[in-house]
Amino acid sequence: MTTETETLLSIGEVSERTGLPTHTLRFYEQEGLFAGPIRRNAAGRRLYTEEQAHWARVCTKLRSSGMPLPEIHRYVDLVRQGPGNEEERFAILREHEQKVARQVADLQEALAVIHTKVEIYEEALAAGTAGELWRDGPICD
Amino acid sequence: MTTETETLLSIGEVSERTGLPTHTLRFYEQEGLFAGPIRRNAAGRRLYTEEQAHWARVCTKLRSSGMPLPEIHRYVDLVRQGPGNEEERFAILREHEQKVARQVADLQEALAVIHTKVEIYEEALAAGTAGELWRDGPICD
DNA sequence: CGTTGACTTCGAGTCGACTTGAACTCCTAG
DNA sequence: CTAGGAGTTCAAGTCGACTCGAAGTCAACG
Known part of the structure; x- marks a missing residue:
């Protein structure tokens, strides 16, 4: 056995x-x-x-x-x-799976925002115009 | 002005x-x-x-x-x-960006593990063999 | 004039998930 | 035989980021 x-x-x-x-x-x-x-x-x-x-x-x-x-x-x-409650277990897992998928999406959205700012700095630093980042705008926030 | x-x-x-x-x-x-x-x-x-x-x-x-x-x-x-410390600000943003990218990757890895379990349940429930999930294995953990 | 409702300050409480510490036991190597 | 290192229990502390509550102020409406 x-x-x-x-x-x-x-x-x-x-x-x-x-x-x-x-x-x-x-x-x-x-x-x-x-x-x-x-x-x-x-x-x-x-x-x-x-x-x-x-x-x-x-x-x-x-x-x-x-x-x-x-x-x-x-x-x-x-x-x-x-045995007998597999549906319930399945529900817990599936629900969590969806929660995680949403988390990933949210994180990617945040990542996009951050990346935008990173790019602004990247370009300004490359162009030597970084000092202007703060010129009456929300750009460098 | x-x-x-x-x-x-x-x-x-x-x-x-x-x-x-x-x-x-x-x-x-x-x-x-x-x-x-x-x-x-x-x-x-x-x-x-x-x-x-x-x-x-x-x-x-x-x-x-x-x-x-x-x-x-x-x-x-x-x-x-x-103005004058743009490099330092940039470093903070870039570092955080990378941290978030790692977070996304980790989350996706976790998601894969969870999804595997979800699929196991899905199949077992569809096949009506859900009761066997617990048969001396770590499958249903 | 009274009451709503958004606002103010300050300080204390909550929450989840560990994390740490103290005081102890047990096995193994030198 | 003894010193080290891994293990044990139980209780208390920590951490970050809110979150809440009390007590009060203020402007506008009916």
Whole structure:
């Protein structure tokens, strides 16, 4: 059956792979961001499965794209409850996907504004007319 | 000479145009995000020039793209000091531009990860095999 | 003249997500 | 045997950027 030899990882190893400080990994666990329990060795130290380490990596992406911890928690709760609520999980993911897409669009809009200003400076500096940037206009704001 | 009939705007009008709450506009002023002084009428109320209103709009873009208030402040200080430091202003803008470009790239990377998961759910739900998502794999994480 | 509603100042509170610290245990190498 | 380094728990602190509330002023309208 599915009796695999699992590679178990220490918190330090997971930290290295994910880039998350060990403190943060413990914090995430405490906040309920892992569906299953994290095992411990005889000495009480955490042992992560590959799946859990992978999930931690996914979490970094969810977080860096702005998903709040409570929403990740909500998703994880659904996973923990087992099959039957896939539609709901899907809704969370799809909604977040759209939020991120909007974020990208907004950021690109801001980037355009910034780039415009960069270009103004670039040209003025090249032409040696930078001093005029401030001549009664909002140009250099 | 440049004696224009200036249109001056109340804080409420600027708030409407920028989407920033009046509280925030006052806060920004206090944090030194405006190069020139904001005028007041006889009753002590703020009167913004069109240029200042425009700058406030630009600020929303700088902020939404993650430029910290202290850095906007730094830029504004340079503007306030007048001509001669254009290179330095340019450096701030160019650096921020690059930061935003990196942000966009990171966000798109996160988006790809999320989209992958969305697709997995989409397919499983369409095929009616959603229940199997959790079968000893990290698929549904 | 009274009341609305936009404005003023000042200071304190909120929020999310860590981050830090203290005090402790345990395994391993020298 | 002991020193180092990684791990543990729990509580408290930090950070940036607002956000809110209180208490008061002012102009215009009916």
